[in-house]
Amino acid sequence: MPEPLIFEKSSPERKGYLFPSLDVPIFENSLSSEAAREDLPLPELSELDVVRHFTRLSQENFSIDTHFYPLGSCTMKYNPKIHDELASLSGFSDLHPFQPEDQVQGALEIMFQLQNLLAEITGMDSISLEPAAGAHGEFTGLLMVQAYFKDKKESRRQVLVPDSSHGTNPATAAMAGYEVVQIPSNSRGGVELESLKQSLSENVAALMLTNPNTLGLFDENILEITRLVHEKGGILYYDGANLNPILGIARPGDFGFDVVHVNLHKTFTIPHGGGGPGAGPVGVKKFLEPYLPVPIVKKKKNSGQEWYYLDDHYPKSIGKIKAYYGNFLHLVRGLAYILSQGAEGLKRIAELSVLNANYMKEALKKYYDLPYDRMCQHEFVLSAKKQKAYGVKASDIAKRLLDYGFHPPTIYFPLIVEEALMIEPTETESREMLDKFIRAMIQIAEEAEKNPSLVKGAPYTTPISRVDEVLAARKPNLCWC
Amino acid sequence: MPEPLIFEKSSPERKGYLFPSLDVPIFENSLSSEAAREDLPLPELSELDVVRHFTRLSQENFSIDTHFYPLGSCTMKYNPKIHDELASLSGFSDLHPFQPEDQVQGALEIMFQLQNLLAEITGMDSISLEPAAGAHGEFTGLLMVQAYFKDKKESRRQVLVPDSSHGTNPATAAMAGYEVVQIPSNSRGGVELESLKQSLSENVAALMLTNPNTLGLFDENILEITRLVHEKGGILYYDGANLNPILGIARPGDFGFDVVHVNLHKTFTIPHGGGGPGAGPVGVKKFLEPYLPVPIVKKKKNSGQEWYYLDDHYPKSIGKIKAYYGNFLHLVRGLAYILSQGAEGLKRIAELSVLNANYMKEALKKYYDLPYDRMCQHEFVLSAKKQKAYGVKASDIAKRLLDYGFHPPTIYFPLIVEEALMIEPTETESREMLDKFIRAMIQIAEEAEKNPSLVKGAPYTTPISRVDEVLAARKPNLCWC
Amino acid sequence: MILPHTESEIKEMLSALGLSSLEEMFYDIPEKTRLKRPLNLPPKMSEAELRKQFKQLAGKNHPLSDQISFLGAGVYRHHIPAIIPALISRGEFATAYTPYQAEASQGTLQAIYEYQSLICKLVGMEAANASHYDGATALAEAGFMAADISQKNEILISRGVHPHYRQVIQTYSKGGEISLMELPLIEGETAIQEAEKMVSPKTAGIILQSPNFFGCLENILAFSELCRKNKIPLIISVNEPLAYGILKPPGELGADIVAGEGQSLGIPTSFGGPHVGFIAVKQQHIRKLPGRLVGMTLDKSGKPAFTLTLQAREQHIRREKASSNICTNQSLCAVANAIYLSVLGKQGVQEAAWQCYHKAHYAFHEWEKETGLTPLFKAKFFHEFAMQIPIQSEKFLKEMKKHGILAGYPIEIDYPEFPGGILLTITEVNTKEEILDFSKKAQKVLDLQKCLNH
Amino acid sequence: MILPHTESEIKEMLSALGLSSLEEMFYDIPEKTRLKRPLNLPPKMSEAELRKQFKQLAGKNHPLSDQISFLGAGVYRHHIPAIIPALISRGEFATAYTPYQAEASQGTLQAIYEYQSLICKLVGMEAANASHYDGATALAEAGFMAADISQKNEILISRGVHPHYRQVIQTYSKGGEISLMELPLIEGETAIQEAEKMVSPKTAGIILQSPNFFGCLENILAFSELCRKNKIPLIISVNEPLAYGILKPPGELGADIVAGEGQSLGIPTSFGGPHVGFIAVKQQHIRKLPGRLVGMTLDKSGKPAFTLTLQAREQHIRREKASSNICTNQSLCAVANAIYLSVLGKQGVQEAAWQCYHKAHYAFHEWEKETGLTPLFKAKFFHEFAMQIPIQSEKFLKEMKKHGILAGYPIEIDYPEFPGGILLTITEVNTKEEILDFSKKAQKVLDLQKCLNH
Ligand SMILES: Cc1ncc(COP(=O)(O)O)c(C=O)c1O
Numbered sequence A, B: 001m002p003e004p005l006i007f008e009k010s011s012p013e014r015k016g017y018l019f020p021s022l023d024v025p026i027f028e029n030s031l032s033s034e035a036a037r038e039d040l041p042l043p044e045l046s047e048l049d050v051v052r053h054f055t056r057l058s059q060e061n062f063s064i065d066t067h068f069y070p071l072g073s074c075t076m077k078y079n080p081k082i083h084d085e086l087a088s089l090s091g092f093s094d095l096h097p098f099q100p101e102d103q104v105q106g107a108l109e110i111m112f113q114l115q116n117l118l119a120e121i122t123g124m125d126s127i128s129l130e131p132a133a134g135a136h137g138e139f140t141g142l143l144m145v146q147a148y149f150k151d152k153k154e155s156r157r158q159v160l161v162p163d164s165s166h167g168t169n170p171a172t173a174a175m176a177g178y179e180v181v182q183i184p185s186n187s188r189g190g191v192e193l194e195s196l197k198q199s200l201s202e203n204v205a206a207l208m209l210t211n212p213n214t215l216g217l218f219d220e221n222i223l224e225i226t227r228l229v230h231e232k233g234g235i236l237y238y239d240g241a242n243l244n245p246i247l248g249i250a251r252p253g254d255f256g257f258d259v260v261h262v263n264l265h266k267t268f269t270i271p272h273g274g275g276g277p278g279a280g281p282v283g284v285k286k287f288l289e290p291y292l293p294v295p296i297v298k299k300k301k302n303s304g305q306e307w308y309y310l311d312d313h314y315p316k317s318i319g320k321i322k323a324y325y326g327n328f329l330h331l332v333r334g335l336a337y338i339l340s341q342g343a344e345g346l347k348r349i350a351e352l353s354v355l356n357a358n359y360m361k362e363a364l365k366k367y368y369d370l371p372y373d374r375m376c377q378h379e380f381v382l383s384a385k386k387q388k389a390y391g392v393k394a395s396d397i398a399k400r401l402l403d404y405g406f407h408p409p410t411i412y413f414p415l416i417v418e419e420a421l422m423i424e425p426t427e428t429e430s431r432e433m434l435d436k437f438i439r440a441m442i443q444i445a446e447e448a449e450k451n452p453s454l455v456k457g458a459p460y461t462t463p464i465s466r467v468d469e470v471l472a473a474r475k476p477n478l479c480w481c
Numbered sequence C, D: 001m002i003l004p005h006t007e008s009e010i011k012e013m014l015s016a017l018g019l020s021s022l023e024e025m026f027y028d029i030p031e032k033t034r035l036k037r038p039l040n041l042p043p044k045m046s047e048a049e050l051r052k053q054f055k056q057l058a059g060k061n062h063p064l065s066d067q068i069s070f071l072g073a074g075v076y077r078h079h080i081p082a083i084i085p086a087l088i089s090r091g092e093f094a095t096a097y098t099p100y101q102a103e104a105s106q107g108t109l110q111a112i113y114e115y116q117s118l119i120c121k122l123v124g125m126e127a128a129n130a131s132h133y134d135g136a137t138a139l140a141e142a143g144f145m146a147a148d149i150s151q152k153n154e155i156l157i158s159r160g161v162h163p164h165y166r167q168v169i170q171t172y173s174k175g176g177e178i179s180l181m182e183l184p185l186i187e188g189e190t191a192i193q194e195a196e197k198m199v200s201p202k203t204a205g206i207i208l209q210s211p212n213f214f215g216c217l218e219n220i221l222a223f224s225e226l227c228r229k230n231k232i233p234l235i236i237s238v239n240e241p242l243a244y245g246i247l248k249p250p251g252e253l254g255a256d257i258v259a260g261e262g263q264s265l266g267i268p269t270s271f272g273g274p275h276v277g278f279i280a281v282k283q284q285h286i287r288k289l290p291g292r293l294v295g296m297t298l299d300k301s302g303k304p305a306f307t308l309t310l311q312a313r314e315q316h317i318r319r320e321k322a323s324s325n326i327c328t329n330q331s332l333c334a335v336a337n338a339i340y341l342s343v344l345g346k347q348g349v350q351e352a353a354w355q356c357y358h359k360a361h362y363a364f365h366e367w368e369k370e371t372g373l374t375p376l377f378k379a380k381f382f383h384e385f386a387m388q389i390p391i392q393s394e395k396f397l398k399e400m401k402k403h404g405i406l407a408g409y410p411i412e413i414d415y416p417e418f419p420g421g422i423l424l425t426i427t428e429v430n431t432k433e434e435i436l437d438f439s440k441k442a443q444k445v446l447d448l449q450k451c452l453n454h
């Protein structure tokens, strides 16, 4: 029984929240009729109505707390509850960004420490915590690249992205005013070196690379790639959404990357919140520091005492990329995660995320086409090619998985794999869970062969059956009017 | 897909929680082999396993936050979230009962204020907050009655309870060592006065009465009843589980009751927690004060300052009825509720709970037998007599309601109504919700007539179908071994 | 919180009833007892005002986490995993009631079934009820149970049982026909020789607590032999269930009934409540257990399912013949216990228990050596022990409090035979630093007092 | 948090892969770049240690609720109903991701659809996106949108727009081909006469904020006429959406795009984030909107259902041709907004807005009368206004802080033309007592300074 809309539950004059009564006289010389609004068409409900409505809605979701959620490229790992407890301390949540420095020393210390730890983890020299998400970090990064070249009075108009890249990479490059040049992948799933060489020129500002890439594969030519780009004076941009499998194993900075963004909401357990908020800190090598967005948290000695402060004295800064200083409460969570793991713990995370992925890949490759049959990192991409022969598409398999109680993998991404099923189990799932998922996938492969309409009709157990997306797009209904 | 048992999810050597490492040397002269246990057969899980398990379990429940829950005699009203927030303040939850008085002044102030407000609301002179639930309050009350008569050197061996009374009343009386004498109800659902008169004697210690009673009816002869009992020197005990409909309208103390317990977890919005914890404060008239369980919170002036303290100087006290001082965090919630309502608010609660009940009763009496067709208070009792003619019992109707998305009423209670359906909507439900429930009940009445097997096979939409209770009792499996 | 009814709805609903005012609904209440004035309550507060008010009240208290505390005496501070409040605050658990309708309550039922099982495994028993008000009332009802089993009415109860528990069972006993006789202590342990002498044909059962109020481990085995010989049940009261992470459980040592308190297992100290009691028994006694029981059964389609069972023991069916009057229990706290035991699991519970053990023994020897405190007893202990203060304990505790330390519980409140004795508890929450700090401050306090006395 | 794998499982899994060590899985990484040392991080902490550490860190901060604050300037303290954290912390909302699989995400999808609708109703528009990072980035992307709509590239932006927002759009503009020109203020309001002069054939759109950074209400109507005349879109930036509980919404006054910040609607100040942005437009522009959109549709059986829609605008499909690069947004905060607007509802939002309004006007007149502060502008305002301090504002704020009052934001940080100006905000959270306390303390501070200056 899906839940009615909140508007449908409204009843005139019902109230849900009581305010303390007004303790000052009413301002008589009030709003003119031009300034005052006539009607406020918001719903009217009781507190219970609202609690029940949103509780019931929540139950219609799959989530990590209720389901295995191997959504590739998203690192849907367990989000420790302790982090939520810490982030909700009033000493963090009840701070105003414009409070005087002496009242927010703890907050600044957190940011300072996180800057340093992320620099160590990524092998970069300096970190900005300001970006609100991965794509935002990319934009920040490319604006720094741009500022750098402008400063050097070089005009470079192109950004290279592999064809396996995440959509945000080309979109960001375009937003930053660059021409996007796509580099094809080679048969090992890596960057096709010849194409790269051909595309490189003095006009290339940067190569944006995800490595391990979105196929879950580590590009063995990474040092050659960074060398080639650097040789032409280009900047190496690392999309750190896939940092999880190399935590403590290797560092983007050591591969030669000049700019890195990381998704705290992936690798660093910030809950994804149904689509956000996230946090996408950006790290740079020394030579790009002057261009960092402001402010950066610094530490000094103040009459013997450690003193944290916001430094915005970066005359060459690209400016602000977001109001205030980033998604602070998420920085609390990110720091808590790093501190709870330590060096050994982070490395273990990398290892076991890779182990889980390879374990599943090996178990499934007999049943699904595996376009790149090699050691993968944290994720791997199958193709539903075989199943398509029976008329069953990747999206059908995804829907059918819902009936088995699993959130499906990412589908149709990366674009270079036909009928892609991109599976990222993460390290927080146990072998039993992987085995269960494997069994379900095998069973679905069988169903696809023997009873394809069963799969194509799925899901059968969700609050609604398959949605009509064509109708949604043809007659967009975005607002209850 | 119901959830496996936590034991079935266990895997040897898995760990879910990390402790700070031991910072003292290991005590070498350790436990002897006779003292030490060999195996500890607890499950072994990851934190995610546990979170997912209990989150999924929770979703298998109906609850106020998800469903209308008109469970008669239980006052399943909305439990404001703010109360949970307040009760979880570390200034309350992180207190030890043996901390020195100067460290718990706030806690004692809460208890003191709640004692006073409950006294005012019930019309009693003094309150003990110690009992953990209603039945516990009853026991406390009867022990005071016993102590009182012992003190007066009267030996009274009987307690009278109406046949409509809640099971805890006779059970408590028995536990307190009394002989239980049941008084039949009259045709208006009240106490049969003639029987009462006949049962009354110098041997009667008390009459326990719920009024409004469990039929949801107010006994119009209340003053006659209290007069009769008092005349014979008996004590009037008020079971305040049904206080909700007379809040601010009338007070048990003013009817002549000498002892009252109230269920904070019913009238005063403490969440029921799947069966508890609750809180069952007891109030008494002056002459019973010496017998109150200890301690009672008192206030004095301490060098000009208000000072709260625990007074256990009650030489005639029945003693302690629970370790420490009651379910303190629930007292916080109870007080918060009273303060959030004020006098007017409490009265409104009474009025609207009664309005809701009568509204439903009138709408349903055409379809279900209504044994007592008169104005009800907060609840009313239907009988499934008519439906039984088609082979459909009250329990079938209850199960069928689940398919309509409603928690069923209390059934088969009070015992004096055949196939009883005891409906208590409470004041926090809106008319729309009542109308929906009414429609469902009417539809089920129709189904019972036209398609009884449909109703008898219900529920169809819950995680499991009807349970085999006979098997459960015949081969009790109470522990996973 | 505001009620949903609008004025026009009220009017419409009244008119559906043929009434013209809300007042008319109350005409059954005798006119002269209807309240003619508003209740005398403070003016109503909005949510924001409530928050302010209760924060102020909370601010007048001094939580344990803001100081160093060695208070225990039945209520213990342990680390509480963050997932516990996160899970038990879920509306589906917190705002459901007793799972009378099994099909709509499998969440609560299964969680409680798991709770019963986990408790049994911890204390070595075979069936546990779905919780009780607290350890004290559980013990009192276990006493009734023993009398019912043995059909006798004199219970021998050790003086080592928590004083509040003894007071509660005393209170409870006034109702039933039970009488209590106290078993004395020798060197902190219940005197088995005395018990042997005191057991008589009237004896209904024996109650011990282990670890007892002084933290001493009792010789359960000896008492269980005595009980077996006399065919009476042995009841073990458990204040600190975590001890059984490493100690041989009472069930293995011959206990017939274990009545305990689960606060240690994931429940905050909460100024004394809500905590949660349990009663666990061997299989043969399940039909005498008070309170609710969840059983595993099958549904119509043959799938495993859970339900309340053996309800014929309970008040709502048996009325005055019920095994107890208990109805509402402490279900949500029981779920917290289940989560605690699950997430710590085998290794975590052992670790917590060992840490308590090692830290307490470290403190014991450190304080014996470095301060003027002397152990009161020689008995083995888990994480709690009694020491003798060379000055008035009240004075000592007050001075230590000034130094930011809650230095234990003054035993003489309940045991006048031990003037100057204090009970000290060390759990895994206490750090070595705190233990050493205690030494330093205790020395300071004692030195100063010595000085003042000269 | 500990990973689930036991040592023996790891071995088994490795052997299923034909590997003998975990290391072998990383042989694709060039040997010389594999890290040969452990990362230089602090030693790992248990949950209990984390809790202690972060409580200490939190303790080094001074939360607003422990003092009197009149700070606003784009981030506003309002009462937050307790149900908001209780509901958005539910795992099913918090630990789901972008609702790509509609059938498994109806909860998030419906909540966001409701959010979009509620925002539209509040600001008088017809479609809103599923949230944006914050108000500043929403405004920047709204600027891109305007350029896209008008196919021009010069945007006129009022100097009354929040300085951080102007900085952000400035930063963003470096990427695209957009250039910004500043519209000056007169008496705190954007000068329409200047705007009329500045509009040119190159103008892509006009950006105003109302209430603007100084709290002044802008004449939206006048600007919308100007825009209509020139066939360019008018973008209204909203810092304080609650104002539109009582003010005529930008949609009714001719705005084409409203870009705003939702922090006021149930989100804690949080040292600046996470907050939540939105972009709302009239129907004709929906295909130009950046970010996700949730649409209502039907499922196969014809039941209403929700899904992400018009995804062809987005980066994961259109790549470099997408309308924006945004992917992860601020979904959970959007749900918080939806809950806030639902539980306050029509009356609550009006009440909150009126309380802000009346309290701010009371404070304005009180302070004008009772202190040495003078209003900087004569414009109408909602709950925020600028005043002139007769002494250095830094000095004043510092002294007021010593008295426990955060006395506003020093305007000259961003507006050197107003030395000694401070921006003061009064919301429903502030009490009359606090307002009067400000008067008293401000007098004291100013008197003392006068004295010292003599
Ligand atoms: C490889 C990759 N790059 C970039 C992004 C963009 O990150 P965000 O969604 O936080 O903007 C993602 C995630 O969506 C990603 O998987």
Ligand SMILES: Cc1ncc(COP(=O)(O)O)c(C=O)c1O
Pocket: B073, B074, B133, B134, B135, B136, B166, B168, B169, B210, B214, B239, B241, B242, B263, B278, B280, C326, C327, C328
């Ligand atoms: C009328 C009545 N009396 C007594 C009780 C017993 O209260 P409790 O369950 O809190 O022990 C109840 C509730 O169950 C009740 O409804």
